[in-house]
Amino acid sequence: MTADEQKKQVGDAAAEYVKDGMKVGLGTGSTAAWFVKALAEKVKAGMKLTLVSTSIQTTQLAESLGLVIKDINDVGVLDLCVDGADEVGPGLALIKGGGAALLREKLIWEQAKSCIVIADAAKNVPLLGKFPLPIEVEPFAWKGTVNRISDVLVDFDINMMPKVRMKGESHWITDGGNLIFDVACGAIHEPAGLAHELKSLTGVVDHGLFLDLADIALIGGEDGVTVLHP
Numbered sequence: 649m650t651a652d653e654q655k656k657q658v659g660d661a662a663a664e665y666v667k668d669g670m671k672v673g674l675g676t677g678s679t680a681a682w683f684v685k686a687l688a689e690k691v692k693a694g695m696k697l698t699l700v701s702t703s704i705q706t707t708q709l710a711e712s713l714g715l716v717i718k719d720i721n722d723v724g725v726l727d728l729c730v731d732g733a734d735e736v737g738p739g740l741a742l743i744k745g746g747g748a749a750l751l752r753e754k755l756i757w758e759q760a761k762s763c764i765v766i767a768d769a770a771k772n773v774p775l776l777g778k779f780p781l782p783i784e785v786e787p788f789a790w791k792g793t794v795n796r797i798s799d800v801l802v803d804f805d806i807n808m809m810p811k812v813r814m815k816g817e818s819h820w821i822t823d824g825g826n827l828i829f830d831v832a833c834g835a836i837h838e839p840a841g842l843a844h845e846l847k848s849l850t851g852v853v854d855h856g857l858f859l860d861l862a863d864i865a866l867i868g869g870e871d872g873v874t875v876l877h878p
């Protein structure tokens with residue numbers, strides 16, 4: 649089974665957790681896109697849902713499928729959020745942000761009673777950090793912020809410089825108007841400590857470590873969907 653087939657498998661499986669009348673957050677990326685497509689089928693078949701989105705990209709996809717996306721500020725607490733990840737580690741600690749949507753994703757996840765992460769088998773890892781950790785940075789005075797990020801990384805035995813994400817010749821700009829820096833950590837042995845220290849820096853808007861947020865992981869694979877709990 650290809651990675652894309654696994655992504656569809658878990659997107660469809662996650663849609664089964666959605667019940668009529670729910671308020672649901674839609675994640676971002678190629679895996680979450682399968683979930684959005686599966687939900688669109690349910691809505692076409694008559695299911696009533698209130699939907700919010702984690703990115704412009706997902707809003708455009710959802711609307712192209714006939715779904716209505718509400719403003720998160722008009723919706724209140726969500727019943728469920730379903731989203732992909734770049735890595736799923738022990739305790740369902742995650743790296744997210746490969747698609748640069750981490751800030752709005754985290755805001756939506758934190759406003760949901762329950763969060764399901766969906767991923768193909770290759771993303772289920774014993775230790776986080778092979779996938780570069782995305783860090784969203786306020787553009788003003790970014791050089792100073794990046795120097796302070798580097799100091800924090802050294803404290804965690806990560807001797808890698810954050811690399812600014814590019815889109816062609818220009819800096820990648822997030823939906824919120826910020827820069828993204830990627831750090832090839834290699835291995836993150838203390839995700840909680842690192843998350844705390846990064847978040848404490850002025851200029852760091854947020855980072856891609858999602859800790860203690862996922863309630864369930866649905867992992868694709870040859871033998872069907874594996875359900876993981878923290």
Ligand SMILES: O=C[C@H](O)[C@H](O)[C@H](O)COP(=O)(O)O
Nearest residue numbers: 677678679745746747748749
């Ligand atoms: O910013 C993007 C998100 O965190 C995505 O959920 C993550 O990058 C996984 O994306 P994909 O399902 O395309 O691998």
